Amino acid sequence: MRPAPARPPSTTFRWADTPARYGLISRGFHWLMAALLIWQFLIIGLWQGVGDTPWVRAVTALGPFHVTIGLYTITLVTLRAAWAAAMRHRRPPGAPGWQGRAARLIHGSLYALMFTIPALGLLRAYGSGKGQVQWDHQLIPATGIEIPWMISLADAVHGEASWLMAVLILGHTGVAVIHGLKRDGVLGRMAGR
Ligand code: HEM
Numbered sequence: 001m002r003p004a005p006a007r008p009p010s011t012t013f014r015w016a017d018t019p020a021r022y023g024l025i026s027r028g029f030h031w032l033m034a035a036l037l038i039w040q041f042l043i044i045g046l047w048q049g050v051g052d053t054p055w056v057r058a059v060t061a062l063g064p065f066h067v068t069i070g071l072y073t074i075t076l077v078t079l080r081a082a083w084a085a086a087m088r089h090r091r092p093p094g095a096p097g098w099q100g101r102a103a104r105l106i107h108g109s110l111y112a113l114m115f116t117i118p119a120l121g122l123l124r125a126y127g128s129g130k131g132q133v134q135w136d137h138q139l140i141p142a143t144g145i146e147i148p149w150m151i152s153l154a155d156a157v158h159g160e161a162s163w164l165m166a167v168l169i170l171g172h173t174g175v176a177v178i179h180g181l182k183r184d185g186v187l188g189r190m191a192g193r
């Protein structure tokens with residue numbers, strides 16, 4: 001019996017990562033979550049900067065709301081971390097020296113924040129005793145019992161950690177743009193063909 005023909009490398013290449021570039025699954029996670037988080041900060045900025053006006057309501061109704069974005073984020077980041085772990089030996093290598101260490105630190109912090117921030121929101125919802133209804137389901141039970149430490153922990157950290165994440169995202173995007181201007185191929189690993 002003749003052996004089955006080897007898979008053309010391009011098939012694996014498209015979905016999985018290679019040392020030369022991120023594959024479609026990593027890119028899907030990256031750009032979908034980037035869009036979700038940019039939307040999250042845009043709507044928070046509108047609520048806090050402009051307030052509850054009719055046009056702000058109209059704009060924010062165009063996409064998912066605060067808690068829904070958080071639930072998507074915590075679910076997607078869990079799957080994304082598992083995928084990153086599976087791909088860890090195939091991904092594009094980091095830069096040598098302090099630049100590589102800084103990139104690893106920022107990427108790791110972004111993963112941690114993408115998990116911790118919505119988790120704190122959910123903790124607050126549980127601690128409030130009022131529960132959380134989502135997609136017509138009682139996602140978090142309304143116990144009617146307030147747990148003060150959960151509320152104060154979330155109140156102290158949720159917003160601050162979110163603004164830290166916004167700063168890291170701006171820094172990360174700025175560095176990506178600089179790589180793009182230098183045409184050194186780093187931007188292309190996540191955005192190129
Ligand atoms: C991607 C995930 C999330 C991000 C980036 C985010 C970000 C933020 C930000 C920036 C604020 C305003 C804080 C301030 O005034 O300085 C806020 C407030 C709030 N968020 Fe979130 N949030 C997320 C997910 C969630 C989830 C999943 C819940 C609840 C289930 C939630 C519940 C709240 C509540 C109750 C407030 C008002 C109280 C407070 O300031 O702590 N958030 N969020």
Ligand code: HEM
Nearest residue numbers: 030033034037084092107110111169173176186187189190
């Ligand atoms: C529009 C803005 C953005 C641009 C232009 C951008 C660009 C890039 C590029 C070029 C890489 C590959 C870097 C390399 O190979 O060394 C990358 C990786 C990464 N980016 Fe972004 N990014 C953006 C937004 C975001 C956002 C909002 C987040 C999450 C909060 C994020 C999280 C990450 C992470 C964790 C990695 C490491 C690869 C991975 O584990 O998926 N990025 N980004």
